[in-house]
Amino acid sequence: MKLLKDIIYGVRIEEVVGSTNIAIEYVAYDSRKVGKFTMFVALKGTQVDGHEFIDKAIALGAVSIVCEELPAEIKEGVTYVKAVNSSTALGIIAANFHDHPSEGIKLIGVTGTNGKTTSVTLLYDLFRLFGEKVGLISTVVNKIHNEEVESTHTTPNVLDLNELLSRMVERGCKYCFMEVSSHAVHQHRVHGVKFSGAVFTNISRDHLDYHGTFDAYIAAKKGFFDMLPADAFALVNADQTHAETMVQDTKAKVHTYSVTSPSEFKTKVIENSFQGLHLMIDNMDTHMKLIGDFNAYNATVAYAVAVLLKKDKLEVLAALTRLEPPAGRFQQYASETGITAIVDYAHTPDALENVLKTIKNIRKGNEMVITVVGCGGDRDKGKRPVMAEIATRLSDQVVLTSDNPRTEDPDLIIEDMKEGVAAENTPKVLAITSRREAINTACALAHGGDILLIAGKGHEDYQILGTEKVHFDDYEIVTETLKKLNK
Template sequence: MPDLTTPSHSLSSLLIGLPVLAVHGPTSVAVHGLTLDSRQAAPGTVFFALRGATVDGHQFVGKAVELGASAVVVEELPAELNPATTYVQVADSAETMARVAAAFYGHPSRQLKLVGVTGTNGKTTCATVLHKLFRELGYHVGLLSTVQNQIDEEVIPATHTTPDAIRLNALLSRMLQAGCTHVFMEVSSHAVVQHRVTGLHFTGGVFTNITHDHLDYHGTFDNYLKAKKGFFDALPKSAFALTNADDKRGPVMLQNVAGRRETYSLRGPATFRARLIENAVHGLHLELDGREAQFRLIGVFNAYNLLAVYGAAVLLGEDPTEVLTVLSGLTSAPGRFEPVVSARTRVTGIVDYAHTPDALENVLQTIADIRQPSQQIITVVGCGGNRDGAKRPIMANLACQGSSRVVLTSDNPRFEDPNDILTQMQAGVKPQDLGKVLTIADRREAIKTACALAGPGDIVLVAGKGHESYQEIKGVKTDFDDKRVLLEMFELLGK
């Protein structure tokens, strides 16, 4: 239902400057709310018919009109027009919705220092650590991430990496009203292609890295790369673009950027440079732009994340020394290399969101770097259903390369048969590794088995779901938290 506390706009004022193909009906109608869900249509609302990957919103135009929508935005006009409804025909409903939503909520992004973080891995950690950092620096700060959305300490559950354009602008407006000056958000490739961030004014953009992911949606790696680059191409001249110079496609992101082009690196010349002094179980020791500091985060991949956060903060005008001082005490995002240690046998469980080959390889390499020679690494890993299948055998092979024992299991099978997914993963297990691999479709049993296999001091990595508190099977989400299950199994098995 529309929020009647929102100031009213005329439809004509929301369409100013937008490329409209045709209008049937008056544009003087008052607008109190926007929706892409026909069930929420009502008098005073504008319904946007979006063409999705599986559902075409145009088939619900009639429902929206029946419920009294004052206007509908479509790419294709219906055969019959209701004289009580205004029909706005455009070339792209999603792009129009994003620009109308920004105008409806008073362009909140223009009054905020909005920084977007994009890349395959590291988005959540960078956005979350930036949020924590600027909170510690004394600012009121918003966060838009895979794990959760936050206004300072108030948590708002997240359903997508990047919300739809209506909800996104509503959240930004709410953050502005709450006194936020800075907002840090993950920008997914889907969000760019689907125009969820179109019409937003970004102060800066950060690129972490790009690897094999989301090809089920984008079709080709080139399309995936173009989606990421599209975010940087759209940055205004006043913005900064900060990219990972050590990723071979990092410099590509800076091509055609209108604003400031900045880089960070652990290996070569860059605007912001760091040198890894120590990577240990207690954290990282880095020399960063000539200053040494200890950090609580672990792993080379987190050295890059910290460097990106440091660079973004300095580009936002913060004092480098103060930034390093605060950063040294911060922790990562939930479900990102999150340790769980058993009280009795000191078995260490690590929960990590690694669901791509690159992320899994990074996590296993990090564990290898900090483990003692006597410690076994036992990895529990699966792959999501209805997603890119090409990475499944690769993930299984990487798990075998980096682990003493491997338990292949379900992740979120969604509408796929878990056994089909596991068969594809098993194809990546080399003959010499067959003896170290178990396949257990039930994720709880898989984690239990891995814990049972662990001896005193061993390390159990549970990869793939991280912060998620559910498992999705045949469209139904049931409670499932890897961290909680690990703790339960430690207790059950007397670990």
Template sequence: MKILKDILYKVPMEAVIGNTGLTVSSIHFDSRKVEFNDVFVAVKGTVSDGHQFITTAVNQGALAVICQEMPKQIVNGVTYVQVANSQRALAIMAANYYDSPSENLKLVGVTGTNGKTTVATLLYHLFSKAGFKVGLLSTVNIMVGEKTYAASHTTPDSLTINSYLKLMNDEGVEYCFMEVSSHGIAQDRTTGLKFAGGIFTNLSHDHLDYHKTFAEYRDVKKLFFDQLPASAFALINADDKNGAVMLQNTKAEKQTYALKTYADFNAKILENQFSGLLLKINGDEVWSKLIGNFNAYNILAIYAAGSLLGLEKLENLRLISELNSVSGRFQYVVSDKKITAIVDYAHTPDALKNVLETINAIRTKNEELITVVGCGGDRDKTKRPKMGNIAAALSSKVIFTSDNPRTEDPEEILKDVEAGVDALDFKKTMTVVNRNQAIKTACQLANPNDIILIAGKGHETYQEVNGVRSDFDDYKIVNEYLSQLEK
């Protein structure tokens, strides 16, 4: 139970009707969850407007309503607080309700188009191996020490974030590493949190269905660094031209990492094989089980973050050499027939290009590279032909297939993908709408020493069609088909 005025601390209020000295139970922005004595925050979302459900929330027992527009019907005994931005108010209220949990640990946010999950997850494992109690908020899962919780969004809503941070406080967690998505920043889900550091991985084509322009997408990412306190560090990839933009207005300590240009933390790739990477980081060599140029950046980012958070250099390097790849990120298996299957989350043009170029740099060219890829429905359509073009140009054979079509017709999605294929590459492509069948076809086409890349879904263990999620695990399915070939 909390006093309403305490929950509203630091929330800019435009008008108040009623008593803010009320004792309330919980905060909700979903009217279906409201019970007696609760606070309902009416949020204007992309799909629905919470203001339409104020009456429902009050009828279910809400004692207070936080809104951007006062309702026409005011109910006696209910307190109404008008604010300029309900989402921002919700985030500040969530932090207040859970006693500002981000202030009681070192919270580091990771943002960028690609690499967020890998960097955040590897940092979780790095600091766990170093003997600390660590938390993780990621696309794949949420970790509180050794306990795992299911994740539903890259960046959860502000109530969920603060509830888990509070749980981390209760469990004695010292560090938390968190993926920070552009949606999360734009929707104020991270407002009210105190960050000890921010990491920028890279920026490329993604989420333009939501942000409309690349400049808007970039500037939303920048906003995260603008809001970092002077006590934090801002660590950016200096090889990405957008890295410098992130640092323009930050008050945080500016730090850089790079493979190609001068930076505070530099690395050079000495060996790049399917068995791993040999890197020289700031003059010291380290072997990693991770594969590819893009993972060289990820490793350098976690080394830099570890250093900035106080890990001793040699311990940092030793622990990095023990880290394994993240689920669904360049996760591979080699069959008895020497067919290599790689499952990767690459769902943007830049990520797909990185993975394909990594494979092509390692393979001998005596084997074929068969790529299985598609694009999700109800998402940025402009990247679809780019994905098709990259897949066809950098593969020996390509099978275009469904990803998560959601409410779109999968055949129409694949027509968009096929539209980007160059005429000379078209003969290398085929379309198999059913993803299970597409993976099976790739396995049947593969000869010993060939490589199969299954891109787009990575760690996901479902496929979403017309609002229904069915069990679907790329890694599990390709293993089953490769095993059948060996019988």
């Protein structure tokens, strides 16, 4: 329980109606979670305006309302705080309410179109090997040391984020590695949170359904580095065109990493095979179980961040050799007949091209590459033909199918994808709406030595059909199907 006046300290306030000397037991931005002695923060979301639920929140027991517009009727016994911006106010309120947990832990945020999940997972696993108590906030799962907490967003709402960080601090976690999405920055979901370091992996077309333009997407990513304090570090990929843009206004100390360009933390790929990577990191030889040039970048991020957090270079390299790839990231299964199935989360053009080029570079001869790929519904339509073009250009056979169609017609999504298929590649394309049937067909087409890529969903164990989430696991289906075909 805290006093309202302490919880709103630091918020940009235009007006207060009522007493700030009242006790608050809970803060909520969802009216369904309001109870007695609650502060309700009315957010103007992309789909719902929380101001419409102020009366409901009061009826459920809210004693304080934070809003951008005061309601026409002021209820007696309720304190109204009119803020300049409710979303940024929530960030400060969340930090105050949970006693600023981000100041009690070294919080490292990773942003970029691709590589976020792998990078933070590698860092979490790496620091666990060092014997540290560590937190993880990712698309796949959130962890408080060894306790798993369900993940519903790449980056949680700032109130949930502060609660998670608070629990980490209580459990003695010294570090937390966290994905930071462009949505989160734009929606102020990391406002008021203190980061000790930030990483920029790469940027390519994604989320234009939300941001509108590529420039706006870049600006959202840059906003994360703009908010860093002077005692933080900013680690950027020097091989990326927009790396300098990310840090041009940051107060943090800038460091660089790369695979091809000159940089502070430089990696060279010696060998890339289905058995893993042979790398020279910082002029030191190491082997990793990760596969693909894109994972050379992720490994370099893990190495560089650990070194910037004062870990011994040789100990870091030794620990890197023990790390496993995260689930759904170039996850492999070898059938008894010699078919290699790869399940990967590649759901952007850049990620799909990276995975297929990796396969092309390490295939040995006449193996067929068969790709199963779809595109999500209610998302950026512009990348659909691009995804199909990449798949058909770099594969021998392609099965276009559903991903998470959501409220769109999956057949129409596939038609959008077909627009990117060049005439000469049309014979190699099949369109099968059912994702299960598409995977089964791809397995039936494969022979010993062939390579199957099931792209787009990776770690996800569900499919969103309409508004319903049903169980669906690419890895589970492809392995079961290949086992049956072996019999």
